Amino acid sequence: MTDETQAPAAPASTPPYLAADDVGLVAPQDFVCPRAFTFKNGQELIGLTLRYETYGTLNATRDNAILICHALSGNHHAAGWHTPADKKPGWWNNLIGPGKAVDTRRFFVICANVPGGCSGSTGPSSLNPATGEAYGLRFPALTIVDMVRAQKLLLDHLGVAELHTVIGGSMGGMTAMLFAIEFPRFTRRLLAMATTAREGAQAIAFNEVGRQAIMQDPAWLNGDYARDGGPRVGLAIARMMAHITYLSDASMDRKFGRRTIQSREQSPELRAELAQQPATADFNLQFEVESYLRHQGQTFINRFDANSYLYITRALDQFDLDHAYGSLENAFAPVLAESLIVGFTSDWLFPPEQNRQIAQALLRASKRASYAELATDLGHDSFLLESEELYALIRGFLERVPAPTLDFAI
Amino acid sequence: MTQPVEKRTVDMQIIGDWVEPHTRVLDLGCGRGELLDYLVQTKHVSALGVDLDFAKITACVHRGVSAYQGDMIACMASFPARHFDRVICSRTVQELHAPATVIAEALRVARSVTVGFVNHGFWKNRLDLLVRGRKARNAVYTTAWAESRPANPVSVADFEDFCTAEGIRITRRAHLLGDWKTPCPALPNLLAGYALYDLTR
Numbered sequence: 001m002t003d004e005t006q007a008p009a010a011p012a013s014t015p016p017y018l019a020a021d022d023v024g025l026v027a028p029q030d031f032v033c034p035r036a037f038t039f040k041n042g043q044e045l046i047g048l049t050l051r052y053e054t055y056g057t058l059n060a061t062r063d064n065a066i067l068i069c070h071a072l073s074g075n076h077h078a079a080g081w082h083t084p085a086d087k088k089p090g091w092w093n094n095l096i097g098p099g100k101a102v103d104t105r106r107f108f109v110i111c112a113n114v115p116g117g118c119s120g121s122t123g124p125s126s127l128n129p130a131t132g133e134a135y136g137l138r139f140p141a142l143t144i145v146d147m148v149r150a151q152k153l154l155l156d157h158l159g160v161a162e163l164h165t166v167i168g169g170s171m172g173g174m175t176a177m178l179f180a181i182e183f184p185r186f187t188r189r190l191l192a193m194a195t196t197a198r199e200g201a202q203a204i205a206f207n208e209v210g211r212q213a214i215m216q217d218p219a220w221l222n223g224d225y226a227r228d229g230g231p232r233v234g235l236a237i238a239r240m241m242a243h244i245t246y247l248s249d250a251s252m253d254r255k256f257g258r259r260t261i262q263s264r265e266q267s268p269e270l271r272a273e274l275a276q277q278p279a280t281a282d283f284n285l286q287f288e289v290e291s292y293l294r295h296q297g298q299t300f301i302n303r304f305d306a307n308s309y310l311y312i313t314r315a316l317d318q319f320d321l322d323h324a325y326g327s328l329e330n331a332f333a334p335v336l337a338e339s340l341i342v343g344f345t346s347d348w349l350f351p352p353e354q355n356r357q358i359a360q361a362l363l364r365a366s367k368r369a370s371y372a373e374l375a376t377d378l379g380h381d382s383f384l385l386e387s388e389e390l391y392a393l394i395r396g397f398l399e400r401v402p403a404p405t406l407d408f409a410i
Numbered sequence: 411m412t413q414p415v416e417k418r419t420v421d422m423q424i425i426g427d428w429v430e431p432h433t434r435v436l437d438l439g440c441g442r443g444e445l446l447d448y449l450v451q452t453k454h455v456s457a458l459g460v461d462l463d464f465a466k467i468t469a470c471v472h473r474g475v476s477a478y479q480g481d482m483i484a485c486m487a488s489f490p491a492r493h494f495d496r497v498i499c500s501r502t503v504q505e506l507h508a509p510a511t512v513i514a515e516a517l518r519v520a521r522s523v524t525v526g527f528v529n530h531g532f533w534k535n536r537l538d539l540l541v542r543g544r545k546a547r548n549a550v551y552t553t554a555w556a557e558s559r560p561a562n563p564v565s566v567a568d569f570e571d572f573c574t575a576e577g578i579r580i581t582r583r584a585h586l587l588g589d590w591k592t593p594c595p596a597l598p599n600l601l602a603g604y605a606l607y608d609l610t611r
Contacts, residue, residue, distance in 0.1 A: 340471060359478060360488040363458060371478045372467045389464060396472030 016089065017081040021097045023055040023104055026080035026090070028120060031154045037115070043140035047129060050154050051120025052076045052112035055096060056104035062161035063188075066102060066398075067151065068092060068111040069168030069175035072312055073239075073304060075119035078111035079104075094386045101391040102398065107164060114175070115150045116142040116311045124223065124307035136223035136307060142315045144171070148178045152186070165189035165398055166337075169383035170350065171312070174319050177358070180337040181321075190335070191397060193342040194383040196354040197321040197328055197361070203349060206245050207313035210238030214306045223307050235306045236297030243296045248346045248379030256289040264288065328361035335362065339369040340397045342390070344382035370397075420590045421500060422448050424606055425524055428582060429453050433495035436460070436520065438482045438512065439502035443470035450475065458494075460485045483508070486515040493519050500526035500606075504561045510576070517578065517611050526606040531565030531599040534588060548588075548603075566599040573609065582608035 017024050028051050037048040053076050058065060068078045070091070079096035081089050096102045096109055113121035116139065124139040140146075155163070166187055168176035173195025180190040196203070214220055217234030225231065244252075261270065270291065277284040285291055325331035339362050343355030352373050359371030372393055376382040383390075422445050429435060431453045437446050440459025443466075449455045459470050459477040470477035478485050486497075497516035499506075503525055506512050516523040528551070529535075535546035545555045546563070566585065573580055585594035585602035594602040 338476075356480060360485075363476075363478070364489060364493070366456075368476050370467065370471050370476050371480065372464055372471070373479045374464060389468070393464075393468045393471060396468055400472050400474050 015084055017084060017086075021099045022089070022093070023080035023097050025084070026053050026055065026077075026082065028053050028076055028082075030120065031112075031157055033150070033153055037150060037153075039140040040143045040145050041141045045122065045140060047122070048115055048150060049120070049122045049126075050076075050112045050115065050150055052110060052154060053078065053080070053090070054111075054158070055079055055109040056107050058108040058159060062159055063164060064106065065108045065110060065155065065158075065160040065163050067155065067163055067166045067176075067179065068096070068102075068109060069147075069151075069166065069172030069179075070111060070114070071168075071170035071172050072242075072316065073300070073309075074172070075117060076111050076113040076121075077119070079109070092384065094384075095391070095394070101394040102167070103395075107398070108160075110155065110158065110160075112151050112154055114147040114312070116147070116308060116315065118305035118308040119303075123305065124311055125227070125305040134224075134227065139307070139311060142311045144174050144178055144315055144319050145182065147175050147315070148182050151175075152179075152183055155186075163187045163189075165191055167191040167193075167394075168195070169193040170195055170380065171316055173350075174316070177321070180335045180339070181325075181331055184334045184336040187335075187337045189397065190337040190339040191342070191394065192339070192355075192358065194344055194347050194350050194355070194380055195341075195358070196319075196350040197331070197358050198323070198354075199316050199319045200354070204317045206242060206349075207317055210242055211310050211313060213237040213241070214310060217306075220306065223310075225306070231306045232301045235301050235304065235309060236294075238309060239300035239304075240293040240297045243293060245349045246379055246381045248348065248377055250346065250377040251379055252289060254377075256287065256292060259288040260286055261288060261291050328357070329365040332362050332365040332367060335365070335367050337367075339367060340393070341369065341371050342383070342393070343371070343373045344378075344380070345373060345375045346377045347380045347382060349380040420586070421445075421526060421604070421606070424584050425449075425498060425500065425526070426452055428524060428608055429455060429496060431455070434458075434493070436486070436494045436497045436516075438497060438499045438516070439505075440466070440470060440475070440477060442466050443473050443475035443477060445498070445500070446470070446475045447473050483511060483515055486512075486519050489519045491518050492521060494521075496520050496522050496524060498524045498526075500524065501528070503527040504530070504563055505559055506562070509562070509564075510572070513578070513609070514576075517609065521610065522581065523609040524606065525569070525609060526604065527564055527569070529566050529585075529599070529602045529605050530563035531567060532588065532603050533600050534603075535563075536600075566602055566605050569605065569607065573607075577611075579610050580607055581610050582606075 031050045033048040036044040036046045038044050077090040078092045079090040098105045113119040116123045118125050124135045128135050166176040166179040173192035176192045180187040214231045214234040217231030220231040321331040322328050341355050341359040343352035359369050362369035433455050435455045435457050437459045440461050446457035446459050450457050457475050460482045467477045467479045497520040538544050538546040584606040585598035586604045587594050588603035590604045
């Protein structure tokens with residue numbers, strides 16, 4: 001997911017966090033697993049913490065909860081603002097809020113940073129209480145199943161009786177699907193977008209380039225870098241490369257074309273960067289798109305941990321429902337949720353075909369499932385798009401009257 | 411334009427009579443899911459619709475009808491033989507790119523296939539071409555040539571010949587006059603405005 005959360009469109013007089021359809025100021029909270037958490041590979045971790053946010057109120061029957069699952073570089077801050085001075089709201093603020101498609105007047109919305117992450121949940125950069133040092137590569141091997149099981153403990157802690165819906169895009173879509181598989185009686189609806197049931201070779205390949213950029217950086221030090229140091233160059237390059245996979249040829253061309261940085265008004269930061277460039281080199285910053293990617297890389301290293309990047313991309317690589325359950329139909333056999341799978345025409349990271357296969361397998365397994373495909377040219381990140389069509393689809397899925405009987409399976 | 415809506419209702423009632431309760435139904439070209447919703451309400455079927463249009467899938471999802479956005483042949487190809495009890499292909503027949511392939515694939519994934527179409531052999535349609543020298547226009551095909559989708563008109567005789575040639579058994583037929591209500595007493599290729607067939611292998 002890119003860092004391109006849109007600027008709020010509120011009148012200048014009203015601060016955006018006070019807009020009627022905004023969840024407003026929110027504060028993250030921490031959940032500490034009361035018992036040791038056992039990862040899929042058998043390793044245990046004591047004091048596993050998940051940082052999370054909630055919006056809206058859990059109802060008396062405790063069944064109006066919607067879990068939002070974030071993507072690779074996302075976190076628990078899905079909606080609202082931490083302070084009035086924030087430049088950007090949470091990453092899915094356009095979807096979540098009072099009266100929005102995920103209506104917080106109606107639903108109790110939860111979003112948690114995954115284990116292995118670096119936004120407050122326990123991950124490789126957290127201190128191991130036994131040693132007083134960061135876990136680094138001693139953090140247990142991570143899978144999507146671990147993310148699901150840890151978040152289920154959080155939901156139990158919050159008193160959620162069953163999930164009205166689990167929603168996620170990209171890696172969040174994998175998490176959402178596994179929720180419906182691992183906890184079928186708990187998960188009533190599944191909405192997975194821009195995702196895949198099986199991380200393919202191309203996606204693994206991109207992840208590997210990112211990991212190599214990090215691990216070949218001399219500052220990586222086998223993962224034992226200082227908190228304020230680390231493979232900043234490698235992580236920035238990993239992010240620059242990954243960022244391209246979230247966009248599309250058409251959207252990049254529209255946004256940047258072949259425009260050069262000389263042709264635009266230069267910010268003080270850019271002028272400073274240009275001043276540092278050697279006067280002779282022909283490989284200095286030239287094009288807008290280069291400047292943009294460098295900025296994306298620099299922004300990322302200030303908010304993301306390199307070891308978390310290694311762990312989470314590896315968890316993505318391991319994700320293969322066909323292999324894990326024998327077949328996709330077997331994987332989906334326990335699912336009781338009604339599902340909606342959404343693909344985006346210009347997504348070349350998890351193309352429509354991979355999303356369609358999920359829906360087809362659910363249908364073959366006699367589940368209630370729908371597949372919709374939105375025509376966009378924004379690439380993989382289309383799932384974060386401000387689109388009335390997408391909102392209408394999601395709203396229709398969430399708010400329709402539940403079917404009178406359970407025996408609706410096709 | 412109220413007439414096509416009324417005709418839609420007649421269509422739904424006949425198909426509804428033919429559909430067995432608690433069966434699995436696939437509707438090709440499901441539109442906004444009205445027919446499937448009706449079958450779910452009246453026959454408690456397990457329903458799946460296929461359509462190409464995002465807004466139509468949205469409408470289906472909103473009314474709780476499962477729907478798949480995409481090509482109907484590719485969609486059917488993803489299912490094993492006899493996954494469904496019935497495939498319905500109503501009103502879209504003349505717009506199919508490969509009608510023989512669609513019907514063959516439908517007969518693979520379901521025990522029976524319901525096909526409904528506007529009979530282009532209907533006398534008024536003949537007159538449009540013969541006397542006026544114009545594309546047939548009627549309550550269903552209201553648009554002029556330039557505003558119409560590509561169509562591959564089919565008549566009752568064409569369709570029955572096709573079934574015979576392909577070894578497809580017609581188990582039920584319903585021919586309706588131009589009002590799409592009154593049963594057609596004779597000469598369906600000339601007098602029927604709308605035709606419905608139930609097919610099996």
